[in-house]
Amino acid sequence: MTKSARNITKEDVLYIASLSRIHLRGEEVERLTKDLEGILQYVHKLEKLDVRAVEPTSHVLPLTNVYREDEAKPSLAQAEVMKVAAAAHNGFFKVPKVI
Amino acid sequence: MSQTVQQKYETVIGLEVHLQLSTRTKIFCGCANVFGREPNTQTCPVCLGLPGTLPVLNKMALEYALKIAIALDCQINSVIKFDRKNYYYPDLPKGYQISQYDKPVAYDGHVWMTGADGQERKINIKRAHLEEDAGKLIHDERANCSLVDYNRTGTPLLEIVSEPELRSPQEAYDYLQALKLTLEYLRVSDCDMEKGSLRCDANVSIREAGAKTFGTKTELKNMNSFKAVRTALEFEEKRQREAAASGGRVIQETRLWSEEKGITIAMRSKEEAHDYRYFPEPDLVPFDIDEALIEELRRSIPELPRQKFERFTGEYRLSGYDARIIVADQHIAHFFEACAKLYADTKKICNWLNGPLLQELNARKMGFSGIKITPEDLIAIMRKVDQSELSNLAAKETLKQVLDTGKDVASVIRDAGLAQVSDSPALEGIVDELIHEHQTVVGQIREGKASAIGFLVGQAMRKSQGKANPKMIGEIIQRKLSGKSNA
Numbered sequence: 001m002t003k004s005a006r007n008i009t010k011e012d013v014l015y016i017a018s019l020s021r022i023h024l025r026g027e028e029v030e031r032l033t034k035d036l037e038g039i040l041q042y043v044h045k046l047e048k049l050d051v052r053a054v055e056p057t058s059h060v061l062p063l064t065n066v067y068r069e070d071e072a073k074p075s076l077a078q079a080e081v082m083k084v085a086a087a088a089h090n091g092f093f094k095v096p097k098v099i
Numbered sequence: 100m101s102q103t104v105q106q107k108y109e110t111v112i113g114l115e116v117h118l119q120l121s122t123r124t125k126i127f128c129g130c131a132n133v134f135g136r137e138p139n140t141q142t143c144p145v146c147l148g149l150p151g152t153l154p155v156l157n158k159m160a161l162e163y164a165l166k167i168a169i170a171l172d173c174q175i176n177s178v179i180k181f182d183r184k185n186y187y188y189p190d191l192p193k194g195y196q197i198s199q200y201d202k203p204v205a206y207d208g209h210v211w212m213t214g215a216d217g218q219e220r221k222i223n224i225k226r227a228h229l230e231e232d233a234g235k236l237i238h239d240e241r242a243n244c245s246l247v248d249y250n251r252t253g254t255p256l257l258e259i260v261s262e263p264e265l266r267s268p269q270e271a272y273d274y275l276q277a278l279k280l281t282l283e284y285l286r287v288s289d290c291d292m293e294k295g296s297l298r299c300d301a302n303v304s305i306r307e308a309g310a311k312t313f314g315t316k317t318e319l320k321n322m323n324s325f326k327a328v329r330t331a332l333e334f335e336e337k338r339q340r341e342a343a344a345s346g347g348r349v350i351q352e353t354r355l356w357s358e359e360k361g362i363t364i365a366m367r368s369k370e371e372a373h374d375y376r377y378f379p380e381p382d383l384v385p386f387d388i389d390e391a392l393i394e395e396l397r398r399s400i401p402e403l404p405r406q407k408f409e410r411f412t413g414e415y416r417l418s419g420y421d422a423r424i425i426v427a428d429q430h431i432a433h434f435f436e437a438c439a440k441l442y443a444d445t446k447k448i449c450n451w452l453n454g455p456l457l458q459e460l461n462a463r464k465m466g467f468s469g470i471k472i473t474p475e476d477l478i479a480i481m482r483k484v485d486q487s488e489l490s491n492l493a494a495k496e497t498l499k500q501v502l503d504t505g506k507d508v509a510s511v512i513r514d515a516g517l518a519q520v521s522d523s524p525a526l527e528g529i530v531d532e533l534i535h536e537h538q539t540v541v542g543q544i545r546e547g548k549a550s551a552i553g554f555l556v557g558q559a560m561r562k563s564q565g566k567a568n569p570k571m572i573g574e575i576i577q578r579k580l581s582g583k584s585n586a
Contacts, residue, residue, distance in 0.1 A: 019187070019374060019376075020194075021187040058180060058381070059381070059384055064384055064385050064386060064387050065384070066156070066384050067161070068129070068157055069158060069159075070123045070157050070159035070160075071123070072123055072129055072130070072131045073124075075131065075140060075141050076144075076147075077140070078138070078139050081139045081147065081249075084147070089244075091137060091139055091140075092139065092247055092248055093139070093246065093247040094244050094246055094247075095189040095247060096244060096245070097243050097244050098188065098189055098238075098245045
């Protein structure tokens with residue numbers, strides 16, 4: 001997505017919706033365009049700050065190297081897993097046809 | 100295609116190999132990393148992407164990745180981090196895949212490969228990064244739905260990306276062979292393309308020979324063997340050249356290889372498919388890769404194929420041909436070396452290994468690992484041939500039986516009565532019978548036709564079911580027919 005301070009358009013919202021596999025109704029597009037516009041304006045304010053002296057950081061916690069050992073733990077039973085499936089078939093999650 | 104078109108264009112290929120690492124557990128949770136279980140029995144809240152769960156990196160997965168990076172002479176990042184690659188597809192329960200974007204485990208490595216001409220070539224590796232595998236989709240045509248099995252979700256993957264330096268489908272094939280062999284020696288994956296533990300996508304484009312810029316590439320997927328990679332690339336190379344020659348153009352797209360049809364087919368166009376909106380994975384902290392760990396792992400790396408090849412052609416004076424066959428399977432290499440400790444003539448060992456033994460294994464569709472014959476057995480058989488206690492034929496039969504039963508050489512020879520008969524009276528008796536039965540041939544020999552002796556020796560072998568000592572038979576025939584008619 002572009003960094004420039006251009007306004008967010010309806011097309012941007014529809015594009016993001018399509019990437020997220022979300023269907024939006026007309027009034028939702030309007031509302032989300034406004035919401036996202038507000039969020040981006042806030043981000044644009046941050047962009048004006050001089051951060052040249054600041055190290056890029058993706059985490060605020062002073063933690064590194066958090067590992068687990070390669071030791072197996074029991075998995076969930078299939079029946080248990082199928083409980084969270086919106087639709088199931090023979091132990092598989094069933095979804096609308098893809099491809 | 101005309102010759103001029105062939106020469107006018109050159110092919111540019113880059114390969115992305117996805118390797119499943121054979122750790123005991125998945126990359127971010129404690130589910131067992133196993134293949135072939137009942138659907139959705141190897142999952143937990145973490146790999147199912149349920150809310151409120153946190154991934155934690157499996158240290159072994161990182162160590163395997165680092166070992167590969169070291170073996171491929173890569174640069175290793177001193178700090179690595181994970182990123183989210185966002186896309187919505189049902190094989191991915193979270194709606195994103197945890198991968199690595201700007202701080203991968205490794206970059207700038209290389210693979211040494213040997214072409215059909217025996218020349219070595221270095222192919223550069225752009226990067227290698229860790230990520231989690233996705234689930235498996237099964238498409239049910241009749242029910243008009245797709246079924247998802249998340250057992251594979253979270254299997255540790257290392258994606259190894261080559262630079263676009265391969266110039267033909269055959270080179271791509273040779274590169275894959277060389278890479279796979281190194282990975283096999285490291286014992287970090289079972290490298291089985293049919294099981295999907297090693298997968299390969301190919302980027303291919305053409306350009307005018309000598310051009311500096313790249314042409315428009317297509318990405319090929321769905322090849323499930325190295326041969327399929329080569330065939331798919333051959334098809335795509337030809338398709339692109341023909342398009343260019345007829346004034347058309349290549350569209351940037353993903354194409355699926357169809358094994359049955361032998362063609363590549365364009366996937367439904369998804370122009371936004373590459374907008375993955377990567378961002379740092381907030382659930383995983385960064386990792387410092389310290390020198391001490393790299394050194395420790397470096398010391399654990401076994402002798403790799405290229406070094407072994409050098410050593411075998413030097414220390415054991417093997418020919419490049421023999422060494423290549425033996426090094427191409429670490430189990431054969433190990434077997435060979437055990438044999439070489441027991442028997443000085445390494446050429447002869449190669450002849451047995453690369454000849455009868457491999458033939459028998461191929462006939463049984465068996466691999467070299469876990470075979471029932473030991474190096475001691477093979478050397479015992481070879482010694483018995485040297486000492487005229489086994490004919491070549493009987494030696495091969497002994498080999499077969501040891502391979503099938505795992506019995507020791509001496510009892511196989513005894514139980515199957517394979518010992519070579521070098522006992523003079525028994526052989527004399529056989530020769531006497533033959534002289535009696537083949538008067539015409541005997542006449543020819545007496546007239547000086549030496550080649551006719553071979554016929555009688557052959558008959559003697561038949562009569563003795565391969566057990567007669569052919570050298571002694573020849574001597575007896577010659578003695579008996581050498582003019583003095585004492586027959």
